[in-house]
Structures are given as structure tokens and as C-alpha cells.
Amino acid sequence: MAHLSSDSRVLLGSIRPALTFFYRSRFTRNYSSRYIRRALAMLHEAAEHGNGSAMSFLGLAYSEAWGVPQDMKKAIYWLQQAADTGHQLARYNLAVAYDNGLGVTRNRVQAWLLFRGLATEGYRDAQFGAAHMLFYGEGVVQNYSQARYWARQAARQGHPEAMQLLGTCLLRGLGGPIRLPAAQRWLKRAVAGGSCLAVKRLAESWQHPANTVRPESIVCYLERLLEARSKTVATQALYTLGCVGLQFPHLLPARRNNVTEYFRWAARFKHVEAALKFAQLQGEDF
Numbered sequence: 001m002a003h004l005s006s007d008s009r010v011l012l013g014s015i016r017p018a019l020t021f022f023y024r025s026r027f028t029r030n031y032s033s034r035y036i037r038r039a040l041a042m043l044h045e046a047a048e049h050g051n052g053s054a055m056s057f058l059g060l061a062y063s064e065a066w067g068v069p070q071d072m073k074k075a076i077y078w079l080q081q082a083a084d085t086g087h088q089l090a091r092y093n094l095a096v097a098y099d100n101g102l103g104v105t106r107n108r109v110q111a112w113l114l115f116r117g118l119a120t121e122g123y124r125d126a127q128f129g130a131a132h133m134l135f136y137g138e139g140v141v142q143n144y145s146q147a148r149y150w151a152r153q154a155a156r157q158g159h160p161e162a163m164q165l166l167g168t169c170l171l172r173g174l175g176g177p178i179r180l181p182a183a184q185r186w187l188k189r190a191v192a193g194g195s196c197l198a199v200k201r202l203a204e205s206w207q208h209p210a211n212t213v214r215p216e217s218i219v220c221y222l223e224r225l226l227e228a229r230s231k232t233v234a235t236q237a238l239y240t241l242g243c244v245g246l247q248f249p250h251l252l253p254a255r256r257n258n259v260t261e262y263f264r265w266a267a268r269f270k271h272v273e274a275a276l277k278f279a280q281l282q283g284e285d286f
Contacts, residue, residue, distance in 0.1 A: 108139025160193025
């Protein structure tokens with residue numbers, strides 16, 4: 001209890017002001033900033049007292065070059081120190097590092113163990129990480145049923161890509177029966193959360209033999225997505241509208257009745273498939 005009390009005082013006395021200084025400096029790489037120098041000094045002091053949060057933020061500082069040269073070895077060192085105290089964010093970032101080989105030798109088995117441990121504690125991002133690895137069989141035997149389970153846990157906590165993954169499982173009957181209406185509900189929620197891939201999965205669901213959504217409703221939905229906050233979602237909506245327009249040209253709004261324009265605008269935003277469609281409609285042979 002004495003250790004927890006001391007740690008709490010260090011948190012209040014050092015970490016919160018340190019974060020304020022980071023925000024004031026806008027997480028700059030300017031090493032001479034007085035805000036950065038004070039923040040790092042506070043974090044080091046708190047870390048020496050065994051504070052996991054301070055260790056975790058030091059790991060991020062070295063990883064993202066906040067006031068120090070980027071040094072992934074030091075980043076991993078501090079993240080590991082924080083993880084050893086049980087700090088969840090540090091354990092998650094360490095799992096991501098092992099999953100992608102950032103500052104450590106890539107080890108997806110270790111990443112899986114970290115994700116799974118955090119997932120059982122209810123950590124949303126780790127639940128999605130576990131679902132993703134199970135879905136693709138990365139670092140663990142592929143298991144759609146378990147992927148579906150963990151995706152649902154993360155989706156219920158509002159994780160957009162977990163909603164997309166759950167929707168994909170429900171749509172394709174992976175790890176359980178096909179449930180088309182439920183898949184479309186989750187995919188729409190994923191789109192609202194900014195998932196570009198969810199738009200593609202929705203388009204896939206609309207082509208399912210059991211689909212009951214009318215084409216005109218699909219066009220209206222995609223039109224609304226053109227005003228989405230996420231440019232990637234809006235771009236995917238442009239491409240999908242072009243595809244729908246090829247099949248149902250009479251349903252496109254009068255002001256946008258040229259299918260080619262949908263592909264042209266999506267291509268301008270670096271959508272590769274749209275660029276190919278646009279080229280084909282312009283008569284280029286592939």
C-alpha cells in the first residue's frame with residue numbers, strides 16, 4: 001500500500017504536468033524546448049520511483065522522438081519496464097512492436113501472448129489485435145470462431161475495425177452462421193467510425209443473394225458518405241458509387257449521372273482500383 005501511495009503522488013506531481021508540457025510543445029522534435037526538457041526530466045524522475053505510466057510515456061517519447069532522437073532500443077527498454085509493472089498501454093505497445101518488428105526481432109507468437117493477456121482483461125485494442133491475428137492466422141493457428149468472439153468483444157466497446165471484422169465474419173459465415181442483417185448493421189457502424197474497408201464489405205453484402213436492401217437505398221446511403229469526415233471513407237464511397245452506377249445507371253442522381261466521374265474523383269484521391277476502372281472506361285487496354 002505504501003508503494004501505491006507513493007506512486008500515486010508521483011503520478012499527480014510529475015506525470016500530469018509532464019503531459020501538459022508535451023502538449024504545449026506540440027510533441028515537437030525540438031530538443032531545446034524548455035517544455036520538452038522539463039517533461040522528460042519529470043518522467044525520468046517518476047520512472048525512477050517505479051511509476052509504470054512514466055516508463056510507458058518515456059517509451060513513447062523515444063519511439064516518436066518527442067524531444068529526444070528516435071531510439072527504438074530505448075523505447076522498447078522503457079516499454080518493457082512499464083509492462084513488467086502491469087501497465088496496459090505499455091503492454092499493448094510492446095505487442096504492436098513485436099507484431100511489426102519495431103525495435104525488436106519480429107515475434108508474432110510473443111505479440112499474440114501479449115494481445116491475448118490484455119484481451120482477457122477487457123482491453124479493447126488488444127481484443128481487436130487478438131481477433132485480427134486469429135482471423136489471419138498470424139502467430140497463432142487460424143480460428144474464425146475465436147476471431148469472431150474477440151471481434152465482438154472489441155466491437156461492443158466501439159472499435160470500428162473490430163466492427164468491420166465482425167461484420168465480415170457474419171457476412172461470410174466465418175466461425176458461425178451467416179447473419180446478413182446483423183453483418184450490415186455492424187458494417188454501417190464501422191463506416192460511421194471511419195472504416196474504409198467496411199464500405200467494401202457493405203458492397204459485398206449488397207451483392208449477397210439474400211440481400212433485401214434496395215439499390216436506390218444503397219445509392220442514397222453512399223451519397224451521404226461523400227460528406228464523411230474520413231477522406232478514405234468518402235473515396236471508397238465514390239468508387240462504390242461508380243460500381244453501382246455501372247449496374248444501375250438509372251439510379252444515379254441527375255447531377256451525378258456520369259459513372260466515369262465517380263471513378264475519376266476516387267482516382268484523384270489515390271484509389272488504385274478506381275484509377276484502373278477510370279482508365280478502362282477511357283478506352284485504355286490492360
